[in-house]
Amino acid sequence: MSETAEAGPSPEEPPVVTREPHQWLGAALITPSLLFIGLLFLLPMGMTVWMSFHNWPLLGEPRFIGLENFSELMGDRRFWSSIRFTALYTVLVTSAIFLVAFPLALLVDRPLRIAGFFRTIYFMPVVIGFGAAATLWTWLLNPDNGVFAELLLRSGLVDAAPRPTESFWPALIVVILMVVWKQAGFTMVILLTGLQSVPDDVTEAAKIDGAGPLARFVRVTLPLMRNSIILALVLNVTWSMLAFDQFFIITQGGPRNSTVTAVFSIYLQSFSSYRLGYGSAMSLVLLVILVAISAMQMAIVNFRKAPE
């Protein structure tokens, strides 16, 4: 990202700043924020690494055990299956969100009052939290007196209320449906800012050159809104890799622990089994995977950018 370019004081900065008499005041103004970030972010970051080399129970003395946590982790079938499940979920939910959000962005990209109204409505579920959204869907989906069961029964499509959380694929699919409902509006807005950053005269020029609507969209609009697409992709992938609330609440990890995500398994090790060292080792592995995915996404962007 280009924040470094923005962060650097440009040489042509007007004289006001250089004549600023109280340099120390600037440093003083940022000190409280450094205290917070140092104590509650950088310190725990370092502690995660330190703790991962220890057998660290909640009560009692931590014991240094070198790389034992990591060697145990290598053979931990449950952990790796949670990572595999999280990856599967990430691919499916990110694709589903894009499949819904892209048409929505095109739909609301109109200079009409009503399009603004639609944007607001489609975005609304984004601002309610995952906790409320997931409990709401738990109710909608419950077979005894949920709205969906009632609607399906009344329409005569089914004879018995479906129990989606009792087998793997239906459970995964209803969670994905919930997340698409809740998050599609967010991706829609990001894509919309991309669509609106494409200058009209560029698409006009392509039109005059005889490009059809589809060719214009694929060859002109899509490449020009690349930054928004990448941003939406990176955010959706990161959030999905960190998924916890929706599975903890809707499927409770079931059936038979098949929908336990990576963060869920860290939660279970650290705060249910109280193996804090082992939980830290898991956190580090997840962090490495996340950083690798982001780096890969960045590398792909830069690779595509190079020929220009």
Place this chain on the structure above:
Amino acid sequence: MSDATFSESHADDIPLEATPAIDHVKRALYIILGFAIAAIFIMPIVWSVANSFKLPAETLSDPVRLIPRNVSLDNYRNLDTVGDGLWSFVRNSLFLAVGTVVVTLLIAVPAGYGFSKFRFPGQNVIFVVILATMMIPFQSILTPLFLILVKLRLANSLTGLVLIYVTFQLPFSIFMMRNAFDAVPKALIESARIDGASQWALMRRITLPLALPGVATVAMFAFLNSWNEFLAALIFLSQEEKFSLPVMLVNVTTGIRGMIDWGALQAGITITMVPCILLFLTLQRYYVRGLVAGAVK
């Protein structure tokens, strides 16, 4: 997201030869489609709110009905049998959200001002480090945070949770505030200084009022994120009397004494959702500004 929010808008690609009649049909189809999709997005919310006002028995027997046969607050009253009662959860959530907003502003506004209007050694490195923390998810440092809170005697305390929420709000907020102060014209500051304005007067009278939209954005994100946060609240709050609304909701879904009170759950969900929706509807242009700031970055 009113039209004013998205200043640039594309003209419709309506072919020149299109007759007004076809235009009308196209427009009608567009509106019908738009409303149909809107219904999908809004119905789950409407169902929850509608059921929260039914008699508990009707919530169970006829969840689909949108207008309650008898409007009743029994579902809300039943929440009082959960833990310390509805108001205790609302109070806790308000404490978390308002606390996070206030402390975040108290720290991020001066920091953004410091980064924008001053030059001091190490400034750029520090700023990049602060931004880099945005890429590290708080989920990966929960375990040590728990130990630190225990050491600070802030485990199982709302104040401790506020401190954590503030920390994870800071990178975005400082970035937002620096940009807001950067947008204040330098000439304005210069002339005020020539007129003899002190540093404090400069910030309070000139820069801060102009940076107010940034403050609104920061405050709104801090409120929504802390009001809705679930995982850290679940881990760091261990007594029912400290639970926030999302934690309470999940406790209701897993059942109290083996029974799930679906009606009370709808009341709880409604109370959790509605403030967020109202806040968004009134301040949505600041919300979008925050998203776009992220997009530009």
